[in-house]
Amino acid sequence: MTTFEEKKVPYVNETCIGCGACVAICNEVFDLDDDWKAFAIEWMDSSNATWIDDAISACPVNAIHYK
Numbered sequence: 227m228t229t230f231e232e233k234k235v236p237y238v239n240e241t242c243i244g245c246g247a248c249v250a251i252c253n254e255v256f257d258l259d260d261d262w263k264a265f266a267i268e269w270m271d272s273s274n275a276t277w278i279d280d281a282i283s284a285c286p287v288n289a290i291h292y293k
Contacts (some may be wrong), residue, residue, distance in 0.1 A: 235293040236266040236278050242289040251284055252277035264289070 244262035255274050256264050282290045
């Protein structure tokens, strides 16, 4: 049996435009790199799941997905 954390891993793909919406919504999971592109910090626990879902919904270019 896999745990929630093993199934729910956020990923930001190359279509990110660096708007920062995901970081504003969930800065415990998302950050911007030196090129102003978002990336997901290592998955912590299921307590961030709602915020991650909100960040996915807010992304204007649909660059965030679960792996």
